[in-house]
Amino acid sequence: MYSKTYSKFYQAKTSKIILLMLAIGLFCLQLHAQQSGSIYLDSLLSTAARNYPLIKAKRLQTQGLQYAVKLQQNGIIPSINASYQVDYATYNNITGMIYPQYITPISGPPSKSNDYKGTPGSAAALNLQWEPFTFGQRGATVELARGKLKNGQADETLTIFQHKIFVINAWLNYLLTADLVKVYQSNISRDAYHLKQSQAVVSSGLRPGTDSSTFHAELANAQIQLIAFERRRDSCLIVLKELTGGKLPGTPVADSAMFKSLPVVTLNADDTEHPELSLQKTNVLTNELTLKTYKRSLLPKLTIWSVGYGRGSGVAADGSVNNGDGWRFERYNYGIGAQLSFPILEVFRQKPLFKQQQLNIEASREQLKQTELHLNTEREIADSALTKAIQSARLAPEALKAARYAYQAIQSRYQSGLISYYDVIQSLQLLYQSEASVKIAYWGAWKSLLTKAAYQGNIDIFLNQYGK
Structure with a gap:
């Protein structure tokens, strides 16, 4: 008696330990997948910033502007x-x-x-x-050269920021198409199963022979759609390769962690200035320094x-x-x-030039206001879109659960010859659409977070949550 009781206790304890180890193993695998996807994305961003020709061109232009400052300083x-x-x-x-x-x-x-x-x-x-002694003329030209350098640096920063957004966007598109390919592969497996099932039901005389032909057509259509999605996936990968400068940093990691967690809506407490605003401000500064240089040219x-x-x-x-x-x-x-x-009459000749430059200053200030207005509007839209995208993504699994239940129920009824092939195909389509909708909904939530980061001017808003 004691031996049987101990044996049952030991078996129960062993089962719990095995389940615990399996749970820990699954958690570690999921954590590794999340980290791998995040690490690979970081590698993509660093590779793109290092190799993309446009970024390299902006970097070289900034270096050239540094020498322009030295040139003006050498006027002494x-x-x-x-x-x-x-x-x-x-x-x-x-x-x-x-x-x-x-x-x-x-x-x-x-x-x-x-x-x-x-x-x-x-x-x-x-x-x-x-x-x-130039009575401030040399100092004005040096300040103008430094202002142009700041403008070039701001332009380089904006280019890098925008390109990071493009890279992450292409990466998300690749992950979506790669997972949709898996969904289509599962759909093909189900179509192949139902083709065999229909052949068995037809052989038993429960259903007419057209059922197997119809399921065969559905299988062929699913295979055609799979090829189309594989082409999309390959196209996304090629675009990603272009954005990294023509060479990917190793083999892309199949990261499915994005479809298992959702981003969190955070308050807009970030005071980071958007790179586009910084560029517009340097445009205003450069125009002001240009006018200052014009006026200093009238001094002795x-x-x-x-x-x-x-x-x-x-x-x-x-x-x-x-x-x-x-x-x-x-x-x-x-x-x-x-x-x-001393250029005595030069002031009268230069008056139209001064007026023109003053108008350029006012125009650049209005462009700055327009940029601020546009970014504030887009931030509000992005916040609303992120909230709604997360709400939709939370509802998508419920629709998938209902679709699976309906599919399983219809599958058993068709096997018994109680319903037609049309009902099975409808349930198959609903199940596939529900599976794809979950992927698209989660992808849409992360895409909305990326949009928020883009208009907030801080890429860390996305990176701090992705893969965490």
Whole structure:
């Protein structure tokens, strides 16, 4: 008696341990699948940010703008030019003023007459020009270059953010089509079973022979639909490959965890600024700095210059000609000075430019307001859509449960010859649609969360829940 009681107790305890181990194993498998899907998505995002050509182009443009800032900062460096020249020309000169823009002047005293015999000459010089004080002009150009750099950085950040949204969207589409392929495969298995079942019922005389033909047609149609969904799945994978720069980071993980859990609606406590708003703000800043640069260009300019040079000429001071003297330096000079220049009437010429730029500033501010208005509207729509998508996803399993119950009941009645093939096909279609609806509903909930993250400007809203 004691032995039997102990044996029953031992068997019951062993069964509980086995069930517990199975439950732990299933939980670990599910957790591993969730982590694998999340890890692979992170790998997709990092690969895309590293390899996608558009992102690389934006990154290179930003690096170029960094050098543009350095270029403007280098304006403090003096300009030193070394030159050497030789010439062969006549030396017929005359007294009087001439504007030398398109005429090469001749140095020396006036000549009594024209002599068309040329003589050589040479010169070498070292010239320095330096603008140590620009009264804010150089500072304005440096600020403008930095403003353009901020604009380029904001554009790069927005491009990366938008591309991450595209990658996640393509990943969700791939997961949906991959799971719908599994649903269709299950549907084909059921159609194949009912084909055999109908053949048995027809053989027993309970149903006419058209039943097996009809089920055979349903099986063929299901196989055609499976091929179509496999094509969709492959297309989604190809799009995902393009978004990662042409090469996927390993084999995609078949992550079904997304269809077993739903996202959670959270309060909008995130104060992260949307990248598109940041870009619009830098546009306003760049326009303001451009106007500032225009206005600073009207201020005086102080230029310090110095020069040292040597000259040689084939014409002597007494007018005699010695061509050999033209190839060597005979006279040397140096000079140093400062010049302060002021564009007196430039302000009147630049007034339309100032007005144009001021209007550009106002336009960019209105564009910023439009962006804020659009994002706020889309956030409200996304919040509502997420709430409704989660509600729909919670109802979908109930419809699937009812469809399975109806299918099982109709299946046994058809086997007994009580109903026609039409009722079985209807229950099959309802079951398939219910299974697919669950997948689509869960996918729609996660897609709505991604939309919320996109308009909130924070990708972590999605990533912090996906695979967790």
